Amino acid sequence: MRYSGLAVLAQGLTGNRGWRPAWRDPAPKDAYDIVIIGGGGHGLATAFYLAKEHGLRNIAVLEKGYLGGGNIGRNTTIVRANYGLPGNSEFYSHSLKLWEGLEAELNYNVMHxxxxxxxxxxxxxxxxxxxxxxxxxxxxxxxxxxxxxxxxxxxxxxxxxxxxxxxxxxxxxxxxGGTARHDAVAWGFARGADMRGVDLIQNCEVTGIDIEGGRVTGVQTSRGAIRAKKVGIVVAGRSSQVAAMAGMRLPIxxxxxxxxxxxxxxxxxxxxxxxxxxxxxxxxxxxxxxxxxxxxxxxxxxxxxxxxxxxxxxxxxxxxxxxxxxxxxxxxxxxxxxxxSPDGSPIIDRTHIEGLYLNCGWCYGGFKAVPASGHTFAHLIATDRPHEAAARYRLDRFATGRGLMDEEAKGSQHNLH
Amino acid sequence: MQIDCPFCGARDIREFTYLGHETYIHRPADEAWSDAWNDYLHNRENPAGMTRDLWFHGSGCGAWLVVTRNTVTHEITGVELAREASRHAG
Incomplete structure (x- = not known):
């Protein structure tokens, strides 16, 4: 249902009996085109933009706990675009513009x-x-x-x-700059994704990532195996554990x-x-x-x-x-x-495994990035090309030393940022 | 948190500075390939559970320590001098 002042008034006059859950609680299907691991702000935003911007429908978001129970539910809710470094500057600018249209886009009051x-x-x-x-x-x-x-x-x-x-x-x-209601951001993206057919699957912990011949084929979960053509990892603090399931060691x-x-x-x-x-x-x-x-x-x-x-x-x-x-x-x-991450900036990139995508390294600044992170990660997954606003968030910048994103000019090693 | 320094006894965490995982004492050879150096400088196991990491007792005796510690509970189960840990590792 569409939320509006009129709906609130109508429901108030009829005993608030017409409200429905904001999203379904589906059981996982055997296979999806795209599986997003992580039902936090970034994962839900990714699913939303995959559905909305790229017209993709056969998508699942797998969350080991409940939606929005991680960092999106435990931050200080600040939204800003005050970065100076090329790369960060256009990314957070992009994000702030998405924030400014977010409530209308989601039909949800995120109290921005x-x-x-x-x-x-x-x-x-x-x-x-x-x-x-x-x-x-x-x-x-x-x-x-x-x-x-x-x-x-x-x-x-x-x-x-x-x-x-x-x-x-x-x-x-x-x-x-300003603030937004952190939980509402997760809920708004969840509802928007669900409305467009995305399956949001809670209490579903990913326990393995299936890879055959250098290509991802699906995931093992606490609710059974799920086949997938593409898998996106967007699990913030747990990135190292999930990436290890694909045999990767991350700079995190x-x-x-x-x-x-x-x-x-x-x-x-x-x-x-x-x-x-x-x-x-x-x-x-x-x-x-x-x-x-x-x-x-x-x-x-x-x-x-x-x-x-x-x-x-x-x-x-x-x-x-x-x-x-x-x-x-x-x-x-x-x-x-x-x-x-070592240089204090995020990673939105493909991995060496075909069909496996990585979104992590948000350090202490992930909340304001939620819309742009989802938007650009969805672009990467859907088109296999980086979005221009996030093109510098490469995974290989630490190995090559090219394009390090050291906003604070402290260096590119752990524990400096 | 308190760290039981081998020289000074149990001291408040304020006296110590954290460097990172004990990876840092297993330095690749100067002539090693860039993969080994990238791994050494950037890539981490980042365990949720037991880990071993380097702490510097800067407001105490100045010793570098390897602390065996649980990253989920903050329990500390072992402290040794980094130079001895390094010697054991060869």
Missing amino acids: SQRGIINLFHSDGQRDAYARRGNAMINQGDDAILLDRAGVRKLLPYLDYEQTRFPIYGGLYHPR ESHILQAFVTEGLKPVIDHVVTYGMGHFYISQSDKGGLVFGGDLDFYASYAARGNLPMAEHVMEAGLTLMPMIGKARILRSWGGIMDM
Whole structure:
């Protein structure tokens, strides 16, 4: 059924008896043209765009748990296109444009809120770096405004402007950046894919990938064998385990990234704000909770929970920047499993096995990428050619050293990003 | 998390810096082909479960350690000096 204000009104007047489940719960068939392993944001978006853009119908998404139960359900929901490196710049720009039309396209309220992002800077050098980044964003066709201290103060009067250690010099303002409701993004793509005939199969763990003569022929699952002409792996933190089923070793190390939310408060933080001198960024959810996070714990982990030193660091950084949140009580903290690549950028590529495609390496930035990741991965799977917005996300860039995508200029080895 | 340093005893994780999987102490020969170097620098088993990785006791004795550890539970089951682990490996 189509969602609309009128439908809500009509259902409200008739006891809400007409609502139907947003997607089916089909049993797996014996064979599909395309199997997507992973029913998270990226996998569901891939299936949606395969159906919508390429007219393909005989598709299954296999999810070992429930739809959207991984990183799409445990992130800090920020959507932005503020990258500077060729490759990343056009990809995230592409993604933001897809975000801006997403609710109409999905007929689903993903609560995309372009409230603006302000990256604070605290020194002359940092100002130069952000000015350069802002210019790169403008050259890409996106928006960026360099604010001085007074400009920031007008937007964010609640910051501590008196601190002497890391004084606020200004901020890079990205008005089209913002947040979205993370679960709704997964649900919207799931419903859109299901409506177009994609089978979304939950509680179906892939246990093996069948390969004959260098070509993928299907997958083994906890719900039986499924034949497939093409298989896409899009499983974030578990990429190494699934790729190992095809005999591959990936340039991926899975790390823990923590995030936190406070009790619900009245509206107090109107934007997304990032601190330039400590690992802290914050926004306020529509429910009122302050949602904030920091950096990786910086050791390999699948625990989906972190340790206290990083929690303490994040709290300290937050209170340094905005002392007013000191009395807010933390409601929850959680950790996501980040598929970290050596250069900090993702991989969307074919593999050496015919018909097997790989989408991974999203590091700590996968949420904003969901629409473009799905869109470009679907293009790759359907046409066997990379989409121009994702053409640089090659798997072989580490082996050859050509086209490394080191956005932070830290190097191309594990544990640097 | 605490790591039981062979020299200093059990110390808080704040004192240590993580480098990565113990792959790093099995360095390919200088004349090895690029495949071996790519594998050494980039490709990883990335196990969900027991792993062995390198930690540096920078705020303590300065020793490089190989820590045997479960990446799912964060349980640490063994700590040895990297130079000894390297010697055992040949």
